[in-house]
Amino acid sequence: MNKTERQLAIILELQRNKVLKAEDLAVKLETSVRTIYRDIQALSEAGVPLIGTPGFGYTLIEGYFLPPVNFTVEEAVSLLIGADFIEQRFDNQYSQNARSSRAKIEAVLPEPIQNESERVRKNFRLRIHPLNPEIEDREKTHIETIRTAILNQKKIRFKYLKRIPEPDGNRETIRTVAPLGLVLVQGGWLLVANCDLREDRRHFLISRMSELTITNESFEMPDDFNLQEYRPPDDRKIQIRALFNINVADKVKESNIYYIENTELRSDGYYVNFRVREPEELLQWILSWGADVVILEPESFRIRVKEEIKKMLKHY
Known part of the structure; x- marks a missing residue:
């Protein structure tokens, strides 16, 4: 990171975090505290309204914003694809905001960058597996309601x-x-x-x-809860082992089902170990493979699969 990039990064960090000490900036930007002091001095002399308080840190005067940033082609494409994703899968309010944001980004791009980013985007397509339209509309409405409830606690x-x-x-x-x-x-x-x-x-x-x-x-948001770091407890206690026809091994891998714990490809087939909370969670998925899968253990699940197949046969 050169001097100009580093000084721009300092302003962006202060805009994002409001107050930061020189030591914090040095860690974030992977440089020395002395270099941060020099950069702060240079920015102040250039007219950037910085305020430094001993023992507290540096802050920007409220209301100061950077002039428009020049995007690279890759940055512009990343933002535009991100807007496409939000438009497709978030609630209606954010979908509208995503369309508006995309239009603003495209409007401020220099023509050469705009043309090049459009050329790159033609070779990428964000195609999210579509839900049933009725379910998708209901899901978007629910997301908006839940988002409102979270913000208002x-x-x-x-x-x-x-x-x-x-x-x-x-x-x-x-x-x-x-x-x-x-x-x-x-x-x-x-x-x-x-x-x-x-x-x-x-x-x-x-x-x-x-x-x-x-x-x-x-309700009050729990002090110990951080969604970005949250990992649910794994309470899957039941082991199920299955043998798949070797010809469908690739399809089983591509299914990426959550319950798979480990696999082994042998000459006689594709062995898969599952871990579930309840065997019923896996039943319909196993049945979808027809004669290409055999349950090896536990015996209780083999019997459950047989029972379901007998019920199916009654319809034919």
Whole structure:
């Protein structure tokens, strides 16, 4: 990083973080504190309104912004593709903002950069696996409602359709939760929330929600919760081992199903070990492979697969 790039980075860091010490800037920019002092002095002499307070750090006078930044072709393409993604998968408000942002970015690009970025973008296509239009519209509406609830720290209530029925055969439950964050996982939106019913942290697929409303009950965001660092506990305890026809090994790999723990390709087939919470989670996926898969263990799951196949045969 040369002197000009470093001084620009200092301004951007101060705009982003409001207040930073010289030591913090030195760590972020991988340089010495003495160099940061020299850069701060040079920026001040150039008219950048910096304020330094001993023991507190440096800050920019409120209202100061950098003039328009010159984007490289790669930077422009990255921003425009990012806007395409947001337009497709976020709620309606952010979709509109993404379109507006894309138009503004394209408007300020110099003509040579604009032409070159357009040429590059013609060779890339962001094609996200489409949902059922009805589900997609409902999901976007739910995302907007949940986003509002998170910002206002209000609990939400909804009906939830579970993948696996309760012991009484009922799949639908009513939940009141404190929404903590939204995560896009394998093409579907997932809500991380503290559930009143289970008195624990739970995950909910947005596509399985209905009758979603914001309640008047407030909640406080847990001090120990950081969505960027959050890793859910792995409570998959049940082991399932299967043997796939060697001809479909590549397709099994490409399926990228979450439950696969490890695999082994042998001359007699493709051995796959799964780890699940409940065998039912894997049942329909296993059945989709037809005669190309055999369950090796446990015996209880082999019997469950046989039972389901017998039920299927009754329809033919």
